[in-house]
Every structure is written in C-alpha cells, then in structure tokens.
Amino acid sequence: MKLLRPTAPTTGREEDWRERAACIDQPEAMYPDSDATEIQVAKALCARCPVAAACLAEAMRLEGSRGRDGRFGVWGGLTGPERYLRYHRSARARRAAA
Numbered sequence: 001m002k003l004l005r006p007t008a009p010t011t012g013r014e015e016d017w018r019e020r021a022a023c024i025d026q027p028e029a030m031y032p033d034s035d036a037t038e039i040q041v042a043k044a045l046c047a048r049c050p051v052a053a054a055c056l057a058e059a060m061r062l063e064g065s066r067g068r069d070g071r072f073g074v075w076g077g078l079t080g081p082e083r084y085l086r087y088h089r090s091a092r093a094r095r096a097a098a
C-alpha cells in the first residue's frame with residue numbers, strides 16, 4: 001500500500017511532489033525511533049530524493065513555531081530537532097534583518 005507524506009490537507013500541486021517522494025513505498029522508515037542507524041537510513045533516502053526541498057519546505061510550513069517535541073519524523077533530510085534549530089536560526093536572522 002502506498003502512503004504519502006505528510007498527512008495535512010493538500011492542494012493538487014503539493015500532491016505532485018509527494019508522488020515523486022523517494023520514501024513513497026516505505027513511509028514508516030521516515031519515522032525512526034531515536035536509534036542512530038534508523039535515522040541514518042531515513043536520511044539516506046532523503047539524500048537521493050528528487051523532492052527533498054519541497055518536502056522540507058512543507059514540513060517547515062506545517063510545523064511553524066512548534067517546539068522541539070512537536071516535530072516528528074525525518075522530512076527533507078532533517079530530524080525534528082534539526083528542523084527546530086533551523087526554524088529558530090531563520091527566525092533570528094529575520095529579526096536581525098528587520
């Protein structure tokens with residue numbers, strides 16, 4: 001059975017990138033436990049994914065300002081804690097530029 005990442009409502013354009021996801025046949029691999037090997041397996045899939053940029057952008061959009069504990073799975077090659085750091089670095093840069 002094919003499962004598409006993420007679970008939020010989609011537009012037709014978003015679904016297009018999901019259909020080309022490298023993880024389309026193994027979505028469970030993208031939600032590793034804290035095991036380092038499982039995380040590396042997930043990241044390896046992302047590294048060869050043609051839609052990694054769109055995936056990461058979607059994760060950042062959906063997660064917004066959520067805390068570290070509210071970000072699940074590997075999206076666009078980044079774990080939840082890594083996306084949390086990315087969000088805060090970007091927010092800090094935006095504030096500094098304002």
Ligand code: SF4
Nearest residue numbers: 021023046049052055
């Ligand atoms: S970047 Fe990773 S999580 Fe995102 S669609 Fe591709 S393989 Fe899946």
